[in-house]
Amino acid sequence: MSAEISVDLEALAVAVKAEARAAGFDLCGITTSEPFVPEGEALERWVAAGHHGDMSYMARNAPRSPRPCVVEPLARAVVVVGLYYGDAAPLSGGETQSGTSPRGGPELTRLEGDGASGLRQDAAGCSRPRGRISRYAQGEDYHDVMAPGLERVAALLRANGAQVARYYVDTGPTMDRAAARRAGLGWYGKNTLIITRGGFGSWVFFGEILTDLPLPTDPPARGDCGRCSLCLDACPTGAIIAPYTLDARRCISYLTIEHRGAIPLEMRPLIGDRIFGCDICQAVCPHNAKTMARTHPEFAPRPGVAARPELIELLNIGKDEFRRRFRGSPVTRTKRRGLRRNVAVALGNLADPVAVPALIRALNDEDEPLVRSHAAWALGRIGTEVSRTALRARLDTEKNPEVRGELAQALGAISL
16 A cells, blocks of 8 residues: 555445445345455465376465465455345245165255255156256356456545455455355355355355455354264265365266366266256255345346256257357356256256267267267167167267267166
């Protein structure tokens, strides 16, 4: 901050929080730009263990992200905002606990007329397999929703003498959750997410503004999960390998969004009908049992996206239709081939023969070996004679060695 600038920092901190609320944010706190020491050490261990998977940017930024003053040398304070994207209504499909998961914990079944298989019938009585999209991705892209509000708060800081007011929405080398906790917005849950109070639970997006103004700070949030281990027990892939530690390589959200290659064979049956992200560890959290009604219509399910989209029409979605339907949606993160890969896995898990013609078409998509390989797996899971014939025919012409391997395994699965 320039020596000539004189501003009442206490009053400005109050004004910043008021401006954040006026800009639509539900939470706002302020912390220093000091390093996030324990979180930085944990990040270093996490990356060294390979738990970041293919997310090389996390390894690349690990030395910087716990140190705001490395990201922005003039930073003296960090303003942290939170935006609620939840709803008082249960998740579509009524996820609840019953039965036993592959790990011996509670299995998530689907109610509200969807049936445990994820199938729904149309007026003619035909089944229409449906998938599941994570709650955060059913509406508008949160990056686009939050950026104007952050710019508005940053503008207030600049108008009061800030030479630096640099903001991020999960887009830079910053530790969102570490900043949120230290700014008093919430505390770490065992599922690694920040749990907030005030009826928002963990259904919150975070953004930060780094500024050179030494604003007064808020006390860190305090809280814990006690003996509760519902999130660890409910995760079907065992991704939460210990309290507060997630192995991304086993996480359904990572596998269906960030991972670009083939989904490991052992993971595919555990993904179920999820085609983009996963809400299980949040759905079972007691702190999310009673959350507020939706306060931001931008995050309401969009037409053509929604919470439970029909899968068959998505499996072979064209490039133009993909761009049209998902423009401005987080779903574009996984790209068209990734979404189609995920849809093939979901169809294989639902095992409805009605999907066989669409899967055969995907099996013969000459442009996308990733889609072909997962369509082969799905046809092997469904296991009809038509599936077997299509797999054999494709094996006769397939040149890609990875796809050929999938075809052979799929045929072997039908023969068992």
